[in-house]
Amino acid sequence: MKTQELFQNFLQEIANQVSPGTFSVWFNDLKLVSIDDNEMVIKVPLPVHKQIIKNSYMDILDDAIFSLTGKNYEFKLLTEDEINDLNTKINEEVIPKENEKNEEKIVEWHTNLNPNLNFDNYIVGESNRLAFISAMNVAQSPGTIRNPLFIYGRSGIGKTHLMHAIGNYITQNSDKKVLYTTSSDFRDEYVDISKLEKGKEALEYAKNFKNKYRNVDVLIIDDIQFLVGSELTQQEFFYTFEALYQKNKQIIISSDRSPDDLKKIEERLRSRFAWGLPVDIYPPDFELRCEIIEQRLNNSSIKDKINRDVIEYIANGCPNDVRHIIGTINRLLAYTAMMMPKVIDLDFAIEALKDSISVNIYQENTISHIQNVVADFFKITVNDLKSKKKSSNITKPRQIAMYLCRMETDENLVKIGFEFGGKDHSTVIASCEKIKKELKNNPNLENMLKEIKAKL
Numbered sequence: 001m002k003t004q005e006l007f008q009n010f011l012q013e014i015a016n017q018v019s020p021g022t023f024s025v026w027f028n029d030l031k032l033v034s035i036d037d038n039e040m041v042i043k044v045p046l047p048v049h050k051q052i053i054k055n056s057y058m059d060i061l062d063d064a065i066f067s068l069t070g071k072n073y074e075f076k077l078l079t080e081d082e083i084n085d086l087n088t089k090i091n092e093e094v095i096p097k098e099n100e101k102n103e104e105k106i107v108e109w110h111t112n113l114n115p116n117l118n119f120d121n122y123i124v125g126e127s128n129r130l131a132f133i134s135a136m137n138v139a140q141s142p143g144t145i146r147n148p149l150f151i152y153g154r155s156g157i158g159k160t161h162l163m164h165a166i167g168n169y170i171t172q173n174s175d176k177k178v179l180y181t182t183s184s185d186f187r188d189e190y191v192d193i194s195k196l197e198k199g200k201e202a203l204e205y206a207k208n209f210k211n212k213y214r215n216v217d218v219l220i221i222d223d224i225q226f227l228v229g230s231e232l233t234q235q236e237f238f239y240t241f242e243a244l245y246q247k248n249k250q251i252i253i254s255s256d257r258s259p260d261d262l263k264k265i266e267e268r269l270r271s272r273f274a275w276g277l278p279v280d281i282y283p284p285d286f287e288l289r290c291e292i293i294e295q296r297l298n299n300s301s302i303k304d305k306i307n308r309d310v311i312e313y314i315a316n317g318c319p320n321d322v323r324h325i326i327g328t329i330n331r332l333l334a335y336t337a338m339m340m341p342k343v344i345d346l347d348f349a350i351e352a353l354k355d356s357i358s359v360n361i362y363q364e365n366t367i368s369h370i371q372n373v374v375a376d377f378f379k380i381t382v383n384d385l386k387s388k389k390k391s392s393n394i395t396k397p398r399q400i401a402m403y404l405c406r407m408e409t410d411e412n413l414v415k416i417g418f419e420f421g422g423k424d425h426s427t428v429i430a431s432c433e434k435i436k437k438e439l440k441n442n443p444n445l446e447n448m449l450k451e452i453k454a455k456l
Contacts (some may be wrong), residue, residue: 004283006068007032019059019383020421025129026052033083040065041076048136050077053125111171112180117164123295124421125288128158128281129256135162139169142176142218142250146277148241151280153254156321159254162281163220166252176217183226186213187233214243218250224273238269245272258265263327282415284322285382286368289315292322302336302344310349317357319366328356367419369406373455374401386421399431400449408433409456 015023016364020456026049044050045363053061054077059127119139125130131151138149149166151159168179193206214220219240227234244251255262258280259273284292293311297303314332318324336344350357371382378397385398398420405416405426413425419427438445 002037004032006035009062009068013067014057014060017060017064020387025133026057032227033074033078038071038077039074041078044079046137047079047140048080048133050430051119051136053077055120056124059205077201089188111167111178113167113171113178114164115168118168119165121295122158122161122165123288123291125284125291127284127288128162131162131279131281134277134279136169138250138252139166140436141247142170142174147248148251148273148276150253150255150273150276150278151281152258152260152278154321155256156285156323157281157283159281159320160222163222163252163254167218167220170218171360176185177215178218178220179213179216180220180222181213182222183237185394187223187227187230191230191231210240213240216244216249218252219244222254223256224253224265225257225262228262231266234266235270238266238272241269241272251276262268272322274374275416283319283420285419286312286315287327292325293329295328295380299426302333303340305336306344307346310344313346313349314353314357316366317353322353328353331356367409367411367416370404370408370456371401371419374404377455386419388421400452402428402431402450403435404452405455408453435438 001144011027015028017415018027030049033042033043035041044053058075061075062072065071119132119136122132122313134146134149137150138146151162153159162181167180170176170311193209214303221237227237241251254274257276259270262270290311293314297306297311314325314328318328332344332349332352339348339352341348346371371385375382375385378393380394384394385401388395389395402416402420405411405419406413408417411419413428415427417423417425435445438450
């Protein structure tokens with residue numbers, strides 16, 4: 001088999017094992033550089049592709065090549081810059097030097113970053129994948145693309161973690177000056193200027209304030225919605241934004257709502273927030289919540305005692321908020337330390353978390369739960385439901401699943417479409433209307449839906 005033909009078959013094997021969305025983001029643009037008896041060199045578009053594939057998909061690569069050749073290969077993932085200079089390898093001595101510079105810089109400059117929040121411990125799923133990729137791109141090339149980066153979504157779903165991860169990545173890999181702050185701190189510092197009597201002290205304070213926020217390479221400001229009602233502070237932030245933007249300095253902003261929904265923020269600010277890339281983060285789906293719980297438990301004393309159904313119980317009981325998940329796990333750890341059970345089963349977890357999780361939401365219908373039940377009912381996979389396949393044995397179950405997600409959950413059309421492989425909201429509407437119309441004249445479909453709802 002020719003090498004290019006082998007590589008195309010290799011990509012097809014991967015496509016058969018992952019969702020279309022995952023393949024499109026991480027594998028579609030891979031190029032074969034070379035292959036020999038035991039090594040395959042692959043070109044990746046960006047460093048983030050290398051990181052994600054190495055961290056999450058190496059088993060799939062191993063299985064795909066083994067199924068085609070019967071042999072195990074070593075995979076070398078390289079960016080174009082690395083390929084252009086194959087003799088240049090990552091110099092491990094450079095990393096300590098960069099860290100030494102950063103340590104010196106931290107002494108002189110307080111970034112306000114939490115060093116424990118980074119890309120490595122940020123769990124990625126369908127609900128936050130776009131935000132994660134955008135954040136990695138900004139971290140690797142601050143001030144050149146997606147400026148400002150505007151991250152929005154409800155409280156407690158990982159916006160702050162992602163912002164700190166960007167800042168930490170930049171400080172660890174460059175000499176750029178990074179500052180993280182909240183809009184509340186920005187406002188309070190600015191208001192303090194007005195409390196000073198006019199004179200040398202007030203002028204010095206104002207000068208220091210402007211130097212702090214305008215002489216940075218990267219400004220990260222959290223919860224911008226709290227500038228609502230502070231007209232003078234909004235005006236000062238506008239001037240700060242303009243000063244940084246004109247110098248191609250990176251600005252990263254978070255909010256609990258999109259730029260268009262910040263109605264009480266000045267129009268000129270809202271329009272600038274949309275200049276770069278507004279990207280939203282949805283609440284984590286069931287699978288992502290399980291991954292988050294497993295990661296938090298991985299280094300704990302109870303990781304070998306806990307049953308899988310306890311993890312799923314917590315995941316179902318904390319449907320919208322990562323902070324709720326963390327608080328629930330801490331409660332379980334404390335209760336376990338007190339009671340010292342040999343095994344942490346579902347009954348123990350229910351007792352431990354009875355004030356934190358309501359038992360009746362263990363079976364709460366979520367998009368993920370509906371997808372699993374519908375896929376099981378029709379003997380297909382969830383990936384089939386999320387795919388672009390248009391055969392009748394896939395299309396009808398997909399329409400039914402979308403209809404049930406619309407009827408049985410509080411999720412909006414955009415979120416439902418996103419969970420079905422990035423479908424447009426109009427596709428969800430069309431599917432729901434089709435099922436509604438057919439229900440009027442098809443008793444078999446009505447009985448089928450009753451049976452699926454019973455399983456839910």
